[in-house]
Amino acid sequence: MKRFSMKHYYKIIAFLIVLSTVPVIITGTLSYWQSSKAIVDYSNDEKKQNIYQIQTNVEQVLKYVDLSITYFVRSTQTQEFLNQDMKAAQFADFHKLRRDLNHLQTLETGIEDIVLVSFDKRWLINNDGLVNLEQTDYEKINSQYLSLPQKSTWVMEEADEIGFENATKKSCSHYINLVKRLPLLSSTTEGMISALIPSCELTEIMGQNTDSESFLILDGDNQTIAHSNTTYIGEDGYIPNALYEKIDRSADEGQFEYDLNGLSYKVIYQSSDYNDWTYISFVKLSDLHMKSSAIGWLTIIICSILLVLSLFFAFIGSRVLYQPIKKLKGLIHHEDNQLDNENEFVLIETHIENLLNQNDQLEKRMQKQITQLKQLFMMRLYQGKVSENEIPVKVKAFNYSQTWTWMTVFSLQIDSVDKDKFNKNDQDLLLFAINNLMEDLLGEDKRFTPVVMNDIQVTTVLTVCDSDSAYTHHINQTAQLIQEKVESLFHLSVSIGISQRFKELTETKTAFAESKEALKYRLKMGEASIIYYENLNRKYSKVPPYPSAIKNKLFDAIKLSDKDNAKYELNRLFEYIDHHDMYHHQLDIILSRFLYELFELKEMLGVNIEGFSSTEMVKDYQQFNTLTEIKNWLHSEIIMPLIDHVDERTDSKNKKISDRMIKLIHENYDKDISLDRIAAELHYNPNYLSSIFQKETHYSFSEYLLRYRLNKAKEWLTSTNKSVKEIAEELQYNNSQNFIRSFRKIEGITPGKYRSEFKN
Numbered sequence: 001m002k003r004f005s006m007k008h009y010y011k012i013i014a015f016l017i018v019l020s021t022v023p024v025i026i027t028g029t030l031s032y033w034q035s036s037k038a039i040v041d042y043s044n045d046e047k048k049q050n051i052y053q054i055q056t057n058v059e060q061v062l063k064y065v066d067l068s069i070t071y072f073v074r075s076t077q078t079q080e081f082l083n084q085d086m087k088a089a090q091f092a093d094f095h096k097l098r099r100d101l102n103h104l105q106t107l108e109t110g111i112e113d114i115v116l117v118s119f120d121k122r123w124l125i126n127n128d129g130l131v132n133l134e135q136t137d138y139e140k141i142n143s144q145y146l147s148l149p150q151k152s153t154w155v156m157e158e159a160d161e162i163g164f165e166n167a168t169k170k171s172c173s174h175y176i177n178l179v180k181r182l183p184l185l186s187s188t189t190e191g192m193i194s195a196l197i198p199s200c201e202l203t204e205i206m207g208q209n210t211d212s213e214s215f216l217i218l219d220g221d222n223q224t225i226a227h228s229n230t231t232y233i234g235e236d237g238y239i240p241n242a243l244y245e246k247i248d249r250s251a252d253e254g255q256f257e258y259d260l261n262g263l264s265y266k267v268i269y270q271s272s273d274y275n276d277w278t279y280i281s282f283v284k285l286s287d288l289h290m291k292s293s294a295i296g297w298l299t300i301i302i303c304s305i306l307l308v309l310s311l312f313f314a315f316i317g318s319r320v321l322y323q324p325i326k327k328l329k330g331l332i333h334h335e336d337n338q339l340d341n342e343n344e345f346v347l348i349e350t351h352i353e354n355l356l357n358q359n360d361q362l363e364k365r366m367q368k369q370i371t372q373l374k375q376l377f378m379m380r381l382y383q384g385k386v387s388e389n390e391i392p393v394k395v396k397a398f399n400y401s402q403t404w405t406w407m408t409v410f411s412l413q414i415d416s417v418d419k420d421k422f423n424k425n426d427q428d429l430l431l432f433a434i435n436n437l438m439e440d441l442l443g444e445d446k447r448f449t450p451v452v453m454n455d456i457q458v459t460t461v462l463t464v465c466d467s468d469s470a471y472t473h474h475i476n477q478t479a480q481l482i483q484e485k486v487e488s489l490f491h492l493s494v495s496i497g498i499s500q501r502f503k504e505l506t507e508t509k510t511a512f513a514e515s516k517e518a519l520k521y522r523l524k525m526g527e528a529s530i531i532y533y534e535n536l537n538r539k540y541s542k543v544p545p546y547p548s549a550i551k552n553k554l555f556d557a558i559k560l561s562d563k564d565n566a567k568y569e570l571n572r573l574f575e576y577i578d579h580h581d582m583y584h585h586q587l588d589i590i591l592s593r594f595l596y597e598l599f600e601l602k603e604m605l606g607v608n609i610e611g612f613s614s615t616e617m618v619k620d621y622q623q624f625n626t627l628t629e630i631k632n633w634l635h636s637e638i639i640m641p642l643i644d645h646v647d648e649r650t651d652s653k654n655k656k657i658s659d660r661m662i663k664l665i666h667e668n669y670d671k672d673i674s675l676d677r678i679a680a681e682l683h684y685n686p687n688y689l690s691s692i693f694q695k696e697t698h699y700s701f702s703e704y705l706l707r708y709r710l711n712k713a714k715e716w717l718t719s720t721n722k723s724v725k726e727i728a729e730e731l732q733y734n735n736s737q738n739f740i741r742s743f744r745k746i747e748g749i750t751p752g753k754y755r756s757e758f759k760n
Contacts, residue, residue: 012321016314021307028303035295044255047213047268047281054215055272055279057205058226062154062275065109065178069195070152072104073182082116082182082191086123086130094130101125110201112171115164115194117141128166137165145179146189152180154275156199156219164194172198176225202226213283218244220276229282243267247278257285363397374398374449382409382451382458384509391505401445404462406471406501409508411515412457412482415493415527415626431457434486434494441485442478456519458512463501471501479530495522495529524578524587526626544580545758546590547573549715555601558639560659561646566639574631591630598634602642609641657682658696661689662704669709670730675701710746713739717755724751 072078081097097116105111105127115126122133133141144163148155155177159170162177178195203226206215214229222244224233233239246256247269255268266283328348377394380386386394395402414430431452438450438459448460461478465471479496486494497519499511514533521536522529554569577590602609664678678701679686693701709731716722722730728739743751 012318013314016317016321017311019314021310024303024306024310028299028306032296032299035299039295043266043283044268047266047283048253048270050213051215051268051270051279051281054206054217055270058202058217058279059272059274061109061202061205062176062178065111065195065197066152068104068109069114069178069180069193070184072100073180073193074184079183082118083120085121086118086125094125097125098129102127104195110197110205111195112175112198113167113196115167115196116191117193118191120190124164126164126167141192145192145194146181148179148181151184152178154178156221156223156225162196167194167196172200174199174225176202199226203228213281216280216282218278218280220249225277247280249278370398371449375451378449378451378458378460379453381505381508382453382512388506395505398449400448401462403445404464406463406465406503407505407508407511408461408463408475408501409499409511409515410459410461410479410482411497411499411512411519412459412494413455413497413519413522415495415522427455428452430490430492431455433490434492437485437489438482441482456516458515460508460511476530483528483530493527495519495525495527495531497522498530498532500534522626523630524627526628544586544590546593547576549719550576551594551597552711554639555597558601558642559605559646561643563640563643566643567635570631570635570639574627578627598638602638605642605645609638654692654696657684657689657692661693661701662697665705665708669705669712670732672732673705706742707746710743713743713751714747714754714758717751718759727751 078097078100081093084093086094101114101116104114113127115124117124117133119133119138122138124131124133124137141163145155157175157177159173159175162175176197176199178197180193181189182191182193202217206217206226206228214227216227216229216233216239217225218239219225222238222241224238227233238244240260243258243260246258246267248254249271251271252273253268253270255266258265258267260282264285266285268281268283270279271277272279325348328351377386377398381391412434414427414434434457435450435452438447438457442459442461446462448462450457450459452458461475463471463474465474475498479498482496483494486492497515497517499514499518502508502511518531518533518536521531525531550569550573554566554573557563557566557569573594577587660682661678664681665673675686675690679689682689690701693699693704697704699707713727713731716727724740725736728736731739733739733742740750743754747754749757
């Protein structure tokens, strides 16, 4: 006996050693591999981010220079100066032109000089002043710059080869030259402008070089634009051809390893779409390997410590694990001395069998509480908390039918409670009464135990049907029977959500979720609905357009105290909702947005409505069971009180005046209307009317007129086929371009794009 015990003890030790050491070794290896990989990936990402930052900084300066020069040369004044003779009579024009050129040369741009040339009038202006353009200078400029393929080009030039005399201070060996042929929008060339930036400025923008990383900028001809380290370029300003050939010019970015001057580098590059420059980062591989080596040694040390600790705890743990077995054997030995010759597990097994026999006797005594246990089992089954192996055991223990073909879950919910007969606290009692009715109405072979979960009564219905038609007929008859019995006994209307049919009880959780999902659609279908999950349009995923036009008209009717029109627009809103096929959560989106906007209108009007005094109460519509109830609630509890409050405010003189002005705008928006004309018609001072209108509407007269016209434009764009030009003319715009600019300024997009995106 002792020998067997020690043998089992050694097995425990061996098992714990293997169990503890193998995971440590595997974890250490994987940790080193993953950490090394993470370092490389992190380093690559960091270098890419550095390159991107440098590219962003450089191109921000270049684009700012390009944009500033373009704006300057496209101005009408500059174009007029370009065609003038710069003589003594035009000294004021020359002075202004020279001043504008100096304004473009800021510290942020780094521009050292700007040269403006008129080929027609043969003059040149730069920091040195005005110079007549000689024939030799013109030929030099023509051969060097006018042959460039594009109207606007960035050129890399040596300081001594720049085509303009005295144009630079030669503060740097190379210059970045922005050359633009003028005018920009013409095929002929009447002049040109050149902005000279020392390449040293770009080097300063790049930042200082570090020991572990250097940066380089190349143009499309492999010529160095700027650099933070001269190690990688030759005296001619070009990097080695072998390195240049490894750069894939067709790719946006890339990386490779390269040996240079006896050192291995990780080269990461990124190309620019703006001017075809390439931004390169050089990182020493030795720095990356040094970090990986440090992690490797740290991993070995940690794994060694963990292995020692694992072995120690394996010996300690084996004693601890064996101790309960030893104690169990001792207890059993004292209780039954005739089993002394058996090993520990035989003793334990025999004792457990005795316990199971006692448990069977206990289960027989628990049969009196079987109903509660069945309900608990069904609740756990609907929640998915019953394991697959436990289900057949429980089904057999509870004597449930096992001969059914299909299993379907019914979720029943009370539509409305008669407030004269029942109070809100009686709803739980009604659900339990309906639950008892389900037990009596359906035989035990046709259902599992009905249960009540929250405010829903749930029943799993069993059917034995060979065909789809027989199954559908049986389920439909059962649902109608339930509704009729509940109506006759309790005078209640109930809705039933029905899941799809399933074969296995393991799918009960899914079936319950489907029945609850189907039940949510009763809001749109109305009371006493029988909703099949399989009939729901679950493939429809596009949210219907929000009815902004209807909402705006409804809000206008509220502001104008027009109860009849408000009721009419409210009916239109719910007809729109009822007309569209949508998910219940899509319905929630539309209703919630409408109620939040209605709440904002209430706050703007300063109304205090009971039951609608905070944004949390906006969700109160979910207590209703049909769209009709929601509509009636909105009409009687919110919209009508809003209109009554507006009626109280109509006695205000300022409100009446502003309302009359709004009415005139609404009636004459398509005419040449102005504040002065309205003031003349109402016999008031324009300034007085302007202050009243601003105070009452929080908009100026012109802004309100503009927004109203644009709202009309949006309505016509989405509901008519009128062209943009026709809409602009009807809204009193001088030309369609002014209308397009106003529309894009307010809406953020052009009228044509708005029509294509929002027209149903």
